[in-house]
Amino acid sequence: MEDQKSKDNIKPTKERIFNVSLELFSQKGFNAVSVREIAREVGIRESSIYNHYKNKEAILDAIIDYFKAELTQSGLPEEETTKLMDQGPEVYFQVGSRVYIEQINTPQMEKIWRLVSIETYHNQKIREFFKKELLEEPITGWENVFRMMMEKKMIKPFNPRTLAYEYFSFALFLFFEYYVLKYDEDFDSFMDMALERMGKHTDFLLEAIKI
CATH class of the missing domain: 1.10.10.60 (Homeodomain-like)
Incomplete structure (x- = not known):
């Protein structure tokens, strides 16, 4: 210490x-x-x-900017995304799940996820950030993924937006379960636990929609 x-x-x-x-x-x-x-x-x-930050709000802004930058940095490059897609939906989702969990699984990022979970209810800035960066943009991204899979004849034709909500809602559930309900509990490895559960959810979804 x-x-x-x-x-x-x-x-x-x-x-x-x-x-x-x-x-x-x-x-x-x-x-x-x-x-x-x-x-x-x-x-x-x-x-x-005040030599470093205008006020307390400016510190919060810096934390949000750091969070955005880390999320953007940890995404897969477009070329790698295409290669994974060509290997089939199972491979794509397995890697996608790992990338998502790794975004959460650093001490600094864990604290920010916790802060977001605390502040979403009553802090307008955090709420807008959550809606845009952690809900709307990921849903749109997964909608495009499902649309691409349909075009490649990997999955059955469904509304891609509905599939995006179906897939991503479970990731959000894990977020709230860990950062709100069970944050103080002892986990040997949150990443291993979350990846296992995301994997089972993905298998269940793909079983229903895969051609």
Whole structure:
């Protein structure tokens, strides 16, 4: 613990403010944390926060921007997506599930997912972010995937939007189960557990729609 604290203390002040803020926001919620508390945990004066961030809202904006960048970075390149698609729907979904879970499965990202789950109900900015980045865009992306699979005669003709909701709704269920209902419980490996359950759900769906 002391070693970790020493490592944190040699990081740039702005990064330490970011990390401490994320830790506190993910534990207590955005509104329950004051700039004074952040400064105290970082070990600096409250006024020093404003040398790096305009206000507490700006710290939240930086966290959201970081989250977006990480999600974008961890997606599959278009060329790799096409190659996977050509190997069949089972391979594509197996890799797709792993990519999704890996996006969640880092300590920093876990804290942000937790923060999003806390704040979605009463924070307008987080709610809009959730709707656009974590619901509408993924649903549209999976709709395009199912449409492509139909064009390649891999699956039966269905409404691709409906299939996208059917597939992605289970991923959202896992998100809420872990980050809201069971966040404090001890998991040997959330990634292994989630991949196994996503795999079973995918097998069930493909069994119904595959040609």
